[in-house]
Amino acid sequence: MVEFINALRNPDIAFLRYALIAGMLGSIAFGIVGTYVVARRISYIAGAIAHSALSGIGAGLYLQIKLGIGWFTPILGAVISALISAMIIGYVSLYARQREDTVIGAIWAIGMAAGLLFLTRTPGYIEPMSYLFGNILLISKNDLLLVGVLDVVILILGALFYNKFLAVCFDEEFARLRGIRVGFYYLLLLCLIALTVVLMVTIVGIVMVIALLTLPSAVAGLFCRQLWQMMIFSSLFCMLFTALGLGFSYIYDLPTGSNIILVAGAVYLLCVIGNSLLKRRKT
Amino acid sequence: MNEDPVIVIKDVNFSYGGLHILENVNIKVKKGEFLSMVGPNGGGKTTLLKIILGLLKPESGEVHILGTLPERSRNRVGYMPQHTLFDPQFPVTVMDVVLMGRLEGRRAGPFSKADKKAVTEVLEEVEMTGFCKRRFSEISGGQRQRVLLSRALVGRPEILLLDEPTASIDLEIEHKLYEILKELNKRMTILIVTHDLGFVSHMVRRVICVNKRVAVHPTGEINGKVIQEMYGKDIRMVLHDRVSGIEEQLHG
Known part of the structure; x- marks a missing residue:
């Protein structure tokens, strides 16, 4: 671990520091939004939103590299496509309940299909693996700013509408x-999920981001009585998992995303087993 | 004004997916009445309840609650859903649940001290003081039901609607609920949706029978024939106990 802490101070590997800062900042949003996702049991919706972000990432790269539109970054594309998916899923589940799961599954796959098409048509070699499974080399200073701003937005909305989100x-x-305008708050919640999911895509990737969103909250849910407690603890767990995962990946030279998710998964599994053993002893 | 009925349903029709659920429904409920709504599953009880609450709009006909449209009178109507419908793992305390009854669409931010005080008072009334900080999932079915009743009461309603309050509740708790409702009826109109004719037969004067069509009977008129018409022959055997219970009431 000393090795990892020294590395954080090393100016030559600034990306590691950026990754850690992005992870810590992102954890705040992940704890809050993840708690809603777990409590409302909509992780499959969050999964579809995350996967559909690939279409935006692909479109962003295509526009940037092929058409030379510099300001249209992959992250911006991801934000837009995730928001669109969130709105579609939200409208379907609110107003056309019957086939909600089909639409969710379709958006999940269509998003990825469109993304892959864009990626193959973008000149130069683009590694889809970076976006699917995360690549901390992709994190820039601008991304940190973006994560920070989104944190503030989520904190303000979360505090202002906590009671309403809870009731909904x-x-x-x-x-x-x-x-209470239930439809409005449900759509707002899905949009917050979309924004949050995109935050961590560069660190853990599209495929695994859903685990980082839900596992910390699931661990916190084992012992928290109230939603706000669950939010605080899941943010802390998320920070812990991210930091440990980054540390392991640096020390053992392993993929960051996988490490973070495996740490989260291992802790969750241990907590669930421990919890059920405790319960058995009580009865 | 007091003489005006608090619930007026006039020539209401409702269908869902081409299926007629309610046909030509007419009901008038006076202030301070205690009624029950009975009928088979799928007969339209819940639909009628949701029309009264303004959650569903009738295809045709008029609905007036407390002299206005259902959507506008919602804040003056208390609603207690079935307690079995909730996610048992949801992280909320008893306080959190009851506070939901104080929510307002236009107000943002945390609940006030007055809100919390109102919750404490209502919990006292249903004998649930001291349960504030308990997790909603940890308490028993009967307690959960009283928490949901508190949530309906904390907004100080003029009409109280209860959906299947006796579902999966044991007899002793049923009696306790009965005492509480009797007390509440002194200051509000109460309408109970139930399967359980026996439960309400001592308390209500009139029974709304819902099975696509609606008929309102004074409790005394509820006999085997009415029930048979309402539920059809298949269910008659199952209901036999309840019917004799009612007949005993009549003689007693």
Whole structure:
């Protein structure tokens, strides 16, 4: 670990520092939004939104490299495509309930298919693996700024509408009876999920980001009584998993995303087993 | 004004996916009444309840609740859903759940001290003081049901609607609920949706029978024939106990 801490100070490998900062900042948003995802049981929706982001990443690269539109970065593309998917899924689940799962599955795959097409038509060699499984070399200073801004947005909305989000997630019908615009808050929540998921795509990648969104909250959910407690603890767990994963990946020269997810998965598994053993002892 | 009915349903029709669920429904409920709504599953009880709450719009006909449209009277109507419908793993405390009854569409930010005080008072009324910080999933079915009742009461409603309050509740708790509702009926109109004719037969004067069509009977008129018409022959055997229960009531 000393090796890792020294490396963080080394100006020649600034990307490691950026990755850690991005991970810590992103963990705040992940803890908050992940808690809603776990409590409302919509991780498959978050999964579809994350995977569909590949289409935006592909489009961003294509526009940047092939058409020379410099400002259209892959991350911007990812944000746009994730938001569009979130809106489509939200509308389908609110207003056309019957085939919600089909639409979610379709968006999941169509997003990836479109992304892959863009990537193959973009000149030069682009490694899709970087986006699918994360690559901390891709993190720039601008990304840190983006993550920071999104954190602030999520914190403000989360604090302002906490009671409403809670009611909408717990009992949609009752929330509607209390005069709350359930559709609006549900769509807002899905949009926040879309923004959050994109934050960590560069670190853990599209395929694995969903685990980092849900596992810390699932661990926190084992012992928290209230949603806000769960948010605080899942943010802390998310930070811990990210830092440990980064450390391992640096020391043993292994892929960052995989390490972070495996740490998260291992902790979750241990906690679930420990929890059930504790319960058995009590009874 | 007090003499005006609090619930007026006039010539209401409702269908879903080409299936007629309610046909030509007419109901008037006076202030301070205690009614039950009975009928077979799929007969349209829940639909009618949701129309009263303004969650569903009737295809035709008029609905007036407390002299206005259902969407506008929502804040004056308390609703208690079935307690079995909730995600048992959801991280909320009893306090959190009851506070939802104080939500308002236009207000953002945290709940006030007045909100929390109102919750404490209502919990006292249903004898659930001291449960504030307990997790909603940890408490028993009967307790959960009283928490949901508190949530409906904390907005100070004029009409109270309860959906299957006796579902999966044991007898003792059922009696306790009955006492609480009797007390509440002194200050509000109560409408209970139930399968359980026996539970409400001592308390209600009138029963709304819903099976696509709606008929309102005084409790005394509920006999085997009415029930048979309502549920059809198949269910008659199952209901036999309940019917005799009601007949005993009549004689007693």
